[in-house]
Amino acid sequence: MHNQKQSHQKKDEKALVIGAGIAGLLTARVLSDYYQDVIVIEKDELTEKPSNRKGTPQDFHPHRVLPRGDIIMNRFFPDYMEDLFDLGAHNAKNDKVINYSPFGTLEITINQRSVASSRPLLEFGIRQRVQELENVKFLSRQSVRGLVTSDDNKEVTGVQVKERNGNKEEGTIPANLVVDTSGRYSKLNKWLTDMGYNVPEQERLQVRFGYSTRYYQVPAHISEKLSGISRGVPEENVGSVGLFYIENNMAQTILFNAGGSNLPSTNTEDFDKQLNEWASPMINDLIKELKPIEAPRGYRAAESVRQHYEQMESWPSGLLVLGDAFCNFDPIYGQGMTVAAIEAEMLAICLEEKDSSKVGFEHHVLQRMQQAIEPAWWLSSIEDLRWRGVEHVGNVPLKGVTFAQKYFNLYLRHAMKQAKEENDLSMFHQYMKMNGLIDSPSEIINPEMLNTLITGDGSPEEEAVLAELGELDMNKMQKRLNELMPSFSLAFDEKVPDLFST
Numbered sequence: 001m002h003n004q005k006q007s008h009q010k011k012d013e014k015a016l017v018i019g020a021g022i023a024g025l026l027t028a029r030v031l032s033d034y035y036q037d038v039i040v041i042e043k044d045e046l047t048e049k050p051s052n053r054k055g056t057p058q059d060f061h062p063h064r065v066l067p068r069g070d071i072i073m074n075r076f077f078p079d080y081m082e083d084l085f086d087l088g089a090h091n092a093k094n095d096k097v098i099n100y101s102p103f104g105t106l107e108i109t110i111n112q113r114s115v116a117s118s119r120p121l122l123e124f125g126i127r128q129r130v131q132e133l134e135n136v137k138f139l140s141r142q143s144v145r146g147l148v149t150s151d152d153n154k155e156v157t158g159v160q161v162k163e164r165n166g167n168k169e170e171g172t173i174p175a176n177l178v179v180d181t182s183g184r185y186s187k188l189n190k191w192l193t194d195m196g197y198n199v200p201e202q203e204r205l206q207v208r209f210g211y212s213t214r215y216y217q218v219p220a221h222i223s224e225k226l227s228g229i230s231r232g233v234p235e236e237n238v239g240s241v242g243l244f245y246i247e248n249n250m251a252q253t254i255l256f257n258a259g260g261s262n263l264p265s266t267n268t269e270d271f272d273k274q275l276n277e278w279a280s281p282m283i284n285d286l287i288k289e290l291k292p293i294e295a296p297r298g299y300r301a302a303e304s305v306r307q308h309y310e311q312m313e314s315w316p317s318g319l320l321v322l323g324d325a326f327c328n329f330d331p332i333y334g335q336g337m338t339v340a341a342i343e344a345e346m347l348a349i350c351l352e353e354k355d356s357s358k359v360g361f362e363h364h365v366l367q368r369m370q371q372a373i374e375p376a377w378w379l380s381s382i383e384d385l386r387w388r389g390v391e392h393v394g395n396v397p398l399k400g401v402t403f404a405q406k407y408f409n410l411y412l413r414h415a416m417k418q419a420k421e422e423n424d425l426s427m428f429h430q431y432m433k434m435n436g437l438i439d440s441p442s443e444i445i446n447p448e449m450l451n452t453l454i455t456g457d458g459s460p461e462e463e464a465v466l467a468e469l470g471e472l473d474m475n476k477m478q479k480r481l482n483e484l485m486p487s488f489s490l491a492f493d494e495k496v497p498d499l500f501s502t
Contacts, residue, residue, distance in 0.1 A: 010135075011356075012036050016159060016175035018144050020046060021056060022123055023323025023340035024181040025130045029076045030348045031177070034356070038136045039173065043164060046140040050087065050124040055183070058299045058331055061213040062244050062252050063119040067436035069338030072345050077129045081115050084125045088247040089117035095245070096224070100280035101231040103409075104416040108425065118246045122337075139173075141165050144182070146191060148172050149316065153195040156318040177356065179320045181340075184301075186325035195316065203306040203394035207330050207384050210263030211256040212271055212298040216290035218249045228283035234386040237262050240332065241279040243287060253287055255296075256332045259389030266298040304329050304384075306377055306394075310366040320362055322347065327373050333380045338437055342376075343369045375488050376437055382408070400485040403468045407445055410453050410461040440488050447477040 015035040017024045020042035031038045044053045052059050065073060073080055085091055092114040099106045115122070130136055141164040148158035158174040180188050189199050218225075225245050232240035239257035246252060255264035255274055265271050276284055306327040309315065323340040350356075350365045382404045384390050392398045408431075415427035433439045451474060454462060466472065469480060 010034060010036050011176075013176035014039065014174065015177040015179065016041065016173060017179050017181055018159065019055075019181040019183060019323070019325075020044075020127065020138060020140070021181065021183060021323070022126065022337045023183075023325075023344070024179075025123070025126045026076065026341055026344035027179050027181055027322055027347065028130050028136050029133070030344050030351070031179070032130075032133045032136050033348070034351050035177070036135060038133075039175070040130075040136065040138045041142050041144055041159070041161060041173070042138065042140045043143045044140065046127070046138060050118070050120040052120055056119065056123075059119040059123070060297050061119070061211060061299055061331065062242060062246075062254050062334075063122060063331075063337065064244075064334040065115070065122070065341075066334055066338040067433070067438050069341040069437075072338075072341040073126075076341075076344070077126065080125065080129065081113060083128065084115045084117055084122065087117075087121055087125055089115050089121055089125075090225070090245045090247055092116045092225070092227075092245065096226050098226060098228040098280075098282055098286075099231075100229065100283065101412065101416070102233060103413045104420060105280065105282070106416060106419050106428065108428075116245050116247075118250075118252075121247055145170070146187075147178065147195070147319070148174070149195060153197075154314075154316055156316050175318070177318055177320065179322055180325045181321075181323040183324040184305075184328045186321070188321055188325055189307075192316075197312065197314070197316070200308045200311045201395055203308060203396075204392075205304040205306075205330070205381050205384055206302065206391045206393060207258050207304055207387075208260035208302055208389060209256065209258040209330055209332070209384070210298060210300045211254055211332060212264035212266050212296045213252055213254045214271060214296040215293040216251045216253065216287070217293055218245065218251055218290060220249075222289060226286050228280070228286055230279045230283050232256065232278070234258075234388065237388065239264060239274065239278045241275060241283060243283055250293070251290055254332075257387075258330070258384055259387040261389065263300065264296075264298065266296045268292075268295050271296045299331075301330075304380070306373075308370070310363065310370045312363075315363045315366065317359070317362060320347070320365055322369070326369065327377060329376065329380050330384050333383065333435070335376045335380055335437070339373050339376050342372050342437070346372050374486070375440060378486060378488075379435060379441070403465075403484045404441070404445070406461070406464040406468055410459075410465050411444060411449075413459065413461050414453055441485070442488065445481060445485060447474060447481065450474075450477060450481075 013035050014037040015031040017028050017040045020040050024040055028038050028040050044055045092110050095110050097108050142161045143164055145160040145162050147156050149156055156178050158172050160172050162170045180186055192199050228243040230241040232238050239255055242254045244252050257263050322343045329335045346369050381398055385401050418424045418427050434441055434444055
């Protein structure tokens, strides 16, 4: 048994979680410290070994826990990496990663223990930890058909369920708190509308993305693990390519594109053709050494959606939402599981700070979670909006898009130059920490860094940033940046060791 429990005074109450994916498992872990009983309801069969689930249509494709997520996972599940290694996950320590972009090619080495695995193995390992908790119970093959509420619909008191096999019996399960973690296709908006609530307009990023993944066996003679990331060129509609190692001497190759045209194919011949066109020669050469296991599989989605329940004038007590049901992302950036961990951590903080039975507790949690996910939503939106055909739709325009895109181009140009000419990866590390949700974008976008980046070399990247800034008065630059950029209210105070070395 693992020592993963914390000492809290539990309420003699029951909490219920809809969905046993990563978000649901993290939520159950948090609630187990504060509620006497926690029930996790899952519509799929929960197997006794890692396997793909119909309820997670993208679980065939690459998944990663970002550095911020890894910190939180280790708090909830100490030494969880060891469990995954025991299940066969690949330890990526000392692996080399080739980063190819229009600004150059950079090879870095991972110098910390790092898990590389399939989504099913990762989820299975985390689920085993949650199943060890004495006060958590799983009910599989059960569909949640709706919420049970008080007569005035101001309080959620449980859920309506129906068996998906056997006699398909229907019934209700009472609970003091219901948390919807059912994912991208949650029915919560309909349930709230049926209860008489006015649901705010969703913020949507119409991405129209597609990705295709193929599995490969890694031959025994390949001892050095070389992963690769070939960054796409949106203005030329050239997609991105990734090569990643997972468990059982297997690797995954993923092709990605957005905007609705020239999406990756699941036809083997066309997949290989796109791979050859999109990937750098070095990554193509690496993949040619691998043995394909089966045909590619694809995943498509029209949009990413961010709910704004925190804007509602009233919200039913006894109800929360977390994970993709609250905000879902373009999966190519690997943010989903980490954002779910951030939200679960925020729920834990709110439970520690405030009695969940107090009026307005749930609305308070929604507000805090919305603050916490702002950087992730903004960063992925900035990158997705580089592709032609991608649009942001919402009551409030997304701030800083054009400026940030041009600024990051200039920053990466300098970071790659610094790495190649001076063997100094500090700027590149800072960029990775931002995208790993460890540091705020303000750690990169600030007057001091801008002063470093503007050298007067007349490069297209520098000229583009100068055009956005207007008059370059360094004394007034912070004010100008505040006008151009969002203000991220979440404090980024976590520290992690460097993941990479030269």
